[in-house]
Amino acid sequence: MDPMLPDHDHCRYCGDAVPFEQAYCCEECYYADQKRIRSGRIKDITMAAVAVAGVVVVLVLGYLF
Secondary structure, three states: OOOOOOOOEEOOOOOOEEOOOOOOOOHHHHHHHHHHHHHHHHHHHHHHHHHHHHHHHHHHHHHHO
16 A cells, blocks of 8 residues: 555546545536436336336236136
């Protein structure tokens, strides 16, 4: 570890150096990361709904035929 480098953490969105008590370097990074997280959740929920619908279709078709 470099003794000249002060203790720091990195922004959760862009990776810039920030003090340990901060998670983001600026508000723009915070809001961009929140948008990315929401988008990921929506994608996950959509994929789960499609999978459940697929299973239901397969079960119904299996019952009918």
